[in-house]
Amino acid sequence: MSGTYLGMPSFPEAAKDAVHNVTLRANLRHATHTIRDKRARAVAELADWAQLREAGKQIKNRTLRHLDRYLEQLETAVTEAGGTVHWAADAEEANRIVADLVKATGEREVVKVKSMATQEIGLNEALEAEGISAYETDLAELIVQLGDDRPSHILVPAIHRNRGEIRDIFAEKMGSWGRPAPDGLSDTPTELAEAARLHLREKFLRAKVGISGANFMVAETGTLVVFESEGNGRMCLTLPETLISVVGIEKVVPSWRDLEVFLQTLPRSSTAERMNPYNSMWTGTVDADGPQTFHLVLLDNGRTDTLADEVGRQALRCIRCSACLNVCPVYERAGGHAYGSVYPGPIGAILSPQLRGIQSEIDASLPYASSLCGACYEVCPVAIDIPEVLVHLREKVADQGGKGHRLEKAAIKAAGWVLNHPAALAAGERVASRTRKLHPKKPPGAGAWTASRELPELPAESFRDWWKKNRT
C-alpha cells in the first residue's frame, strides 16, 4: 500500500500515543457517538433493514464468486460507452498508468475527489514524483493535505482536528497551494467552509484532469457511481476534460437494479442520512456533457489474494460506510492513525493484513486490535463477520510463528480501555464466541486466541446491554 505508511509502528505502539492525546480522544469520542446514534435512528426508519442487509451481502457474494465474468462484462460496457479500461495488478502499475495518462494530456495539475483506492496506492505521492500536483478537494482531505497529515477516519478523515487547528492550518498553508485564506479567518465552521470554497473553486474552474474512485460499478451497464456531500465530487467528475477513475475490482455489482439496495443502506450506515446530498452516475462519455475522455483503472493490489481466502474474502464485500469504526471501543480509544493504513478501525484490522500480507509488524498486530465484542458485525450493512475474520487471521499470524498472544495483550492494553473494564472484554468475548459461527470443527475462537484460556460461559447479558449500563 501507500509508501506513507512504511515503517509504521505496530498497532500497540501507535495506539499508545493516541491514547495519551487528549484532543484526539475527545474529538473521536464525540464524533463516533454522535454518528452512531444518528445512524441507529436512520436505520430504524426502514422496516426491512434486515432484508436489505441480507440482499446486500448476497449481491456482493455473488459478485465475488463470479468476479471474472462481471469484470469482463464491465469492461465491455465501459468500452462501448466510450471509456477506456486499464488493469493494474499492483499499486506501482496503477500509479504508472495514471501518471502516464495525466502526462499525455500535457497537464501538471489534477483535481481529486476523495478516494480510498488512490490513498491506498499512494497516488498523490507518485504523481508528485512525476512533477504532477494532485489537489484533494474534499474538505476533510484538504485539511489533511494542507496539514501534511494522514486521514484518521473513512468518512470524516480530519475528525482528529478541531476547528482551531483547522483555522491555523488554513491560515498558514492555503497560500502556498493557491488562493490564501481570507485575512482574519475565524474558527467558525461556516467561515472555514467558505475559505475552502474560495480556495478550491479556482482549481475546479480551470482543471483539465479529474481523478476519482467509485463506490460502485455496474457490470451490466458500465455505470460508475460516486456518493458525496459537498459537490466537490460533482466538480471533479463533470468539469475536467479528462476523468480518470481508479477503482478496486471488488467494487463491481452485477446489475443496475442492485444499486437500489446500496442506495438505501450506504447513506444510512455512513452519514446517517436518508440519502447523501449528491450521487453522480455516469456511463462512459456523453457528448458535450462532462469529460470527453474517460479512463477506468481496475485495481487488484492484494484483492485477489484476499479473494483466495475462504474466510477472509468476505472483507471484499465492504462498501466503506465506516459504521464499524463508530461502534468500535478500540477505535474510539486508539484513533485511526494507529491502524497504519488508509483503512482504519475494525474493517482496517481485517482488510489491511489481507491486502498487504501479515509479514510486517503492523500487519501482524492488526488482527489483535480488537476486543471481539461483535458490535462491528451488528452494524455492518453487508454483514461482514469481522470477529470471525479477526480470529482467522490471528491463527495465521500464530501459524507463521508470530507473537500472537503478546500482541493481543499489548494491543488491548495500548487501547487503554479494557484494562479498566475487564468485565467488558469478557462479555465481548462471550458474545463473540456465542454468536459467531466459527470454524465448526474447532471450538469458537480457536487458535492463538484460546490457546491459553478457558472457553467462557455464555453471557448473562449481551455486550450491548452491558455497554449501555456500564459505559459512562
Added chain:
Amino acid sequence: MSASRERILARVRAAVADAPEAPEPTRDYLTTHTPDDPAAILDLLHENLADYRAIVHRTTADELPLLLMRLLAERGSATVLVPPGLPPEWLSAADATRIHDRSVSTAQELDAVDSVVTGCALAIAETGTIVLDAGPGQGRRRITLIPDHHICVVRVPDQIVASVPQAMPRLDPTRPLTWISGPSATSDIELDRVEGVHGPRTLEVVLLRD
C-alpha cells in the same frame, strides 16, 4: 490485451475455483415503505426535502411564472441560466436576463450567473431526492452545479415516486444522472453541518400540480 488483465482474471478464477456457488440474491426487501396514496407521498416528499433544508413551494401551472419571478427577485438574481428545452412560459414573467447554456460557455462564465432553473427526471419521496438526467429542461450536469442558487421544478404527480426501488426502473443509466438531496453540505468540521461548500448553497424545489 494487457498482461495484467490476463493475470488478474486468472488470479480471480483460481481464487474462487473451490468457492460454493452463490445464488441469485433474494430480494424480499420492500419496494416501498409508504402507503400507496399520492397525497401522502407528496407530503412525505415535501417533508423530507424540507428536512434536508431545501426550500419547498407548491404551485399550479398558472401561478408558476409569477412564483419563479418572485423567487429570482427575492434573491436579487440578475441572471438566470436556462437549459435547452425548459418550457418558455415558466420564465415568462421573470425579470432576470436569460443565459442560455452553450457547450462553448466556460465554467468561469457559468460561475458569473446568479441562478439556474431546471426541471427533473423524477423525485423520490422517502429520501427527499430529486434526480436529474440531462433530459429536456435540465441541461448539462454543470449548470446545476456552478450557480449558487438552483430552482428545480417537479411535476406532481407524474414525476414523483415513493422509494428508491421504484425509481430505478424509471431511470436510464446510459444518461448521466445526478441525485440531489438538499443543498451541498459538509460535516467535516467537528461534525457541524455547513451548507454549500461547492454546489449551490440554496436549493428551492417547486412542486407543480398538473
